[in-house]
Amino acid sequence: MAYLDDHPNPHLAQQRPRRADPTGLFVVHTAESALDLLGEDTGAEGVARFISERTTYGSYHQLADSDSIVPVVEPWNAAYGDGTGSNDFAIHVSFACRAADWATMDRARRDAFIRNGAQAAADAAAWLKRVHGITVPAVRISRADSDRGLPGFIAHGDRDPGRRTDPGPTFPWAEFLDTFAHLTQGDPMADYADQLDRIERKVDRSLAFGREQRQEMRNRLKALKKQGRAEARDLDELLELVGNDEED
Ligand SMILES: [Zn+2]
Numbered sequence: 086m087a088y089l090d091d092h093p094n095p096h097l098a099q100q101r102p103r104r105a106d107p108t109g110l111f112v113v114h115t116a117e118s119a120l121d122l123l124g125e126d127t128g129a130e131g132v133a134r135f136i137s138e139r140t141t142y143g144s145y146h147q148l149a150d151s152d153s154i155v156p157v158v159e160p161w162n163a164a165y166g167d168g169t170g171s172n173d174f175a176i177h178v179s180f181a182c183r184a185a186d187w188a189t190m191d192r193a194r195r196d197a198f199i200r201n202g203a204q205a206a207a208d209a210a211a212w213l214k215r216v217h218g219i220t221v222p223a224v225r226i227s228r229a230d231s232d233r234g235l236p237g238f239i240a241h242g243d244r245d246p247g248r249r250t251d252p253g254p255t256f257p258w259a260e261f262l263d264t265f266a267h268l269t270q271g272d273p274m275a276d277y278a279d280q281l282d283r284i285e286r287k288v289d290r291s292l293a294f295g296r297e298q299r300q301e302m303r304n305r306l307k308a309l310k311k312q313g314r315a316e317a318r319d320l321d322e323l324l325e326l327v328g329n330d331e332e333d
Contacts, residue, residue: 092137099144105173109219109236114179128181145179147205151197184253203264223266
């Protein structure tokens, strides 16, 4: 459940079913909210509340601040994040701060913002992969490419240069895209566990094969012994070598 499902805006629905499939386009925003510098960072929650109460259209799929991610609109629905026609195929990720804050925010807070925003995008990218088979590359794309249906990231200001500038000229794109790339490259520990599983299954198979081979040899030796075609004493020694039935 996303925030607007629990807190529907009584004035205007700030989400609706998509009229087109998503293309893997992410539009990146700043919400232009005041930085919440005192105590707990309630920036994202505050913007989510604002979206659920406002009387004009404006919403995002995900909001991030320095200590939280608030899913506002589920990725299969359209959010009202862009006035230039991308809402039906875009995912809107927004930082609960102002575009001008990137330059002055302290390093730890900026890193935390970026980590949460990249995680929010990675969560939506996992859904895009699972449901639509779309792999989102960690690259910025042009407005023309975003309209051609290419996946990737674009600033809201690049979508709507006449009216918007967010997330601003000092937004740390390289850090954001690097973090996104890192988060979407797969979990190395999960890969490791997968490999261990495969090795274990292989060992089990060879052990089972070994047991079958030995049993077959025992059966053949016993048959020979029964037929009296070899010295009984030698056969007993051989049987000893192969081990008895109970050992396997
Ligand atoms: Zn915006």
